[in-house]
Amino acid sequence: MSPHSRLRSLTGPTARAGAILAAAAVLTATAAACSSEKTKGGISPAVVSAASEASRHAASAAAEASELAGEEASSAASNAAALISQAASARAASASAAAASLESRAAAFESSVSAQISAARQSASAALSGVPGTGNAIGDVTLTGIPTTATDGYPAATVTITNSTSQKANYAVQVDFLDSSGATVETVVVGTTGVAPGERRTVLAHGDQKVDAANAKVARAQRY
Template identity: 40%
Template sequence: MARQRIRDTAWGFAVVVAAVAVLSGCSGNEAPSSNASKAASAAESLASQASSAVASLASEASGTLASATAEAHRRLEEIKGGVDAKSDVKLGGSTGTDADGRKTVPITVTNSTSQSRTYAVQVDFRDAGGNLLDTVVVTVDNVAAGASKDATARSNRKLTGDVTTSVARAVRY
């Protein structure tokens, strides 16, 4: 969705540049059709450059997401003797945005066992269409038996627009 907006903006910019070039070229010595052709060529070049930039940004975002997903999977898989504890974890009502533009959501872990435990919680960040934007693993150490402890999940990168969060996995160990 963001890629489409960038692409549309780039095309709009290219059209404006082409129009300015045509209008400003009418007073020159060259024929208007020559100026229009040059402006169209310049607009096509700008659109091509913008499209390449969009593709590059999309590739970078995709690579960042793949890396974050792989890291989350690795961190949870290396926990030995852990048990599923998704029901012990609750996320705060809405996401916030920190000073760096990264989305945040409060986490509350309630230890339902009779011993102090540590939790690893995977939080997914999704756009309004349900597309995965980012994922993080938050470790909440030493949650006392029968007690609750708060933490904050923070996206790995800046996220814009409406972002929802969910607990993908939680492991107690």
């Protein structure tokens, strides 16, 4: 399971992704409750499970898509919302073929978004390579931590980037997650491209290692 799908709620600029994730969480809980017997109304557990998985894949992709630029992010969020809506309809109708098809499509959608994000992160990591000190854009970046109680123990934070220059720019940001003793437990690099002058953009940074509690800090930020 992707760490993104473990997130339960976000606020502010990522509220839409948070709403999608919350919807997926409801379907996931329903599937768990119905894993061994039919739900009231005779809905097949297999349909519930397939619909839940479709929603989970879509929600995971929606959270990841916060790192994409403008139209790409908006399109991914819209597609994810549509998939979740269709999954809910298939579940309500107990349509096994439709639910199975949606699960397959949603998994492919998540893979596609993940590939885009992977490429973006590679570019961001390359931009940070060899950057001295904290970089040239540390003042353009702020963090808002997400409690680990909302992420099943995985560290996460929203990274808000504001282009303070008069030219469009790309950004690469290194986020360090710290444990309660202040030691770095994980480092994550995120990036976003084509940020217009004065534009504010928020992306999601998350870790893959569970911690009891975590703080986040911007270690380096480069505008390029």
